[in-house]
Amino acid sequence: MTRIFMEGFEHPGALHPWMTHTDGVGSIVGGVARSGSYAMQLYVGGATTPRTAYINLPAGVQREEFYFRVAFRSPVVTSQNRPLLHVYSNTGQELARVNIYTTQIQVVVLGTSRIVSAPPVSLTNNTYYLLELHVKMGATEGLVELRFGGIPLGSWAGPVQGTGTTIARVWLNTLASTATTSAVDDIAINDADGPVNNSWCGDGHILALRPTGVGDASQWADQAGNQTANWAAVDEVTPDNDTTYAVAHSSDLVDTYHLANATLAEGDVIKAVQVLARARTLVEQGDELLLGTRLDSNEAWSNPAPLLLSYSSFVSGVQEKAPGNTSWNLDRLNNLHVGIKSSGDGE
Numbered sequence: 001m002t003r004i005f006m007e008g009f010e011h012p013g014a015l016h017p018w019m020t021h022t023d024g025v026g027s028i029v030g031g032v033a034r035s036g037s038y039a040m041q042l043y044v045g046g047a048t049t050p051r052t053a054y055i056n057l058p059a060g061v062q063r064e065e066f067y068f069r070v071a072f073r074s075p076v077v078t079s080q081n082r083p084l085l086h087v088y089s090n091t092g093q094e095l096a097r098v099n100i101y102t103t104q105i106q107v108v109v110l111g112t113s114r115i116v117s118a119p120p121v122s123l124t125n126n127t128y129y130l131l132e133l134h135v136k137m138g139a140t141e142g143l144v145e146l147r148f149g150g151i152p153l154g155s156w157a158g159p160v161q162g163t164g165t166t167i168a169r170v171w172l173n174t175l176a177s178t179a180t181t182s183a184v185d186d187i188a189i190n191d192a193d194g195p196v197n198n199s200w201c202g203d204g205h206i207l208a209l210r211p212t213g214v215g216d217a218s219q220w221a222d223q224a225g226n227q228t229a230n231w232a233a234v235d236e237v238t239p240d241n242d243t244t245y246a247v248a249h250s251s252d253l254v255d256t257y258h259l260a261n262a263t264l265a266e267g268d269v270i271k272a273v274q275v276l277a278r279a280r281t282l283v284e285q286g287d288e289l290l291l292g293t294r295l296d297s298n299e300a301w302s303n304p305a306p307l308l309l310s311y312s313s314f315v316s317g318v319q320e321k322a323p324g325n326t327s328w329n330l331d332r333l334n335n336l337h338v339g340i341k342s343s344g345d346g347e
Contacts (some may be wrong), residue, residue, distance in 0.1 A: 064136065067132065069131070084100050214228070
């Protein structure tokens with residue numbers, strides 16, 4: 001693994017399955033995005049309590065070291081301490097917390113202030129800023145480092161162990177004092193493994209490409225029993241659940257879809273691709289779904305994921321290489337097909 005998590009909130013009604021929010025999917029709003037059309041709202045003025053988002057890392061991906069990135073939209077800037085990013089161990093202990101002030105950024109490690117630095121730019125109301133935090137657990141040789149807009153702001157080396165053994169949870173929250181929306185966007189997490197994406201996440205933008213046409217396989221059927229235009233049943237921006245859908249009535253059926261062409265600015269580099277879907281089973285507990293990509297004769301599929309009777313979100317693994325183990329470029333992305341595959345005996 002390397003890039004283990006990314007979320008740009010471009011699918012209203014469908015949060016990443018590792019992620020929850022105090023207000024559920026109602027937290028995904030337009031008009032305040034850094035990339036694409038949507039962002040996650042953390043606060044709307046008028047309350048005194050921040051809204052909280054959680055990223056819960058499954059046991060299989062938990063590690064002692066991660067690099068975190070979050071773009072945050074500053075609320076009304078005051079001298080008030082506004083916690084933004086919290087990192088917790090698998091015992092529920094807070095390992096590190098980033099606090100945002102008007103004139104300084106503070107990192108608290110195991111309850112003690114360890115890094116205090118002025119931001120490289122003056123914080124402005126309702127403007128996005130990029131914050132990165134590196135946390136490496138260790139009883140005596142732990143490490144916490146902070147970057148703001150790609151600029152190193154400070155580091156602290158020492159005990160970052162506490163009572164836990166792995167990093168298991170991330171909290172995001174903030175607090176404003178007037179009718180202003182604070183939000184986050186373009187979140188990413190890297191671990192320290194593998195040949196790429198094994199250090200700082202760096203700047204990045206997460207965009208959504210939705211189905212625009214049939215791919216090279218059409219074995220599922222839409223809600224009317226048609227197998228010629230299944231893509232049109234799964235292309236909506238906000239999920240409409242059982243109004244339009246694609247359905248498979250047996251195992252090992254594949255549907256693939258052509259996506260809208262991407263447009264990149266000069267110098268942009270495609271770092272990774274991930275497939276997201278919402279799905280449920282109709283009649284059988286134990287049915288499973290696989291998500292995949294196809295490029296020419298090469299394909300890559302996720303592990304089977306169990307379906308529930310109610311709709312849930314599913315994501316493939318983060319694909320840092322195109323099918324066939326080649327580097328991503330715009331041509332490969334625009335010729336990519338994404339797909340779904342049924343598994344199990346039900347529907």
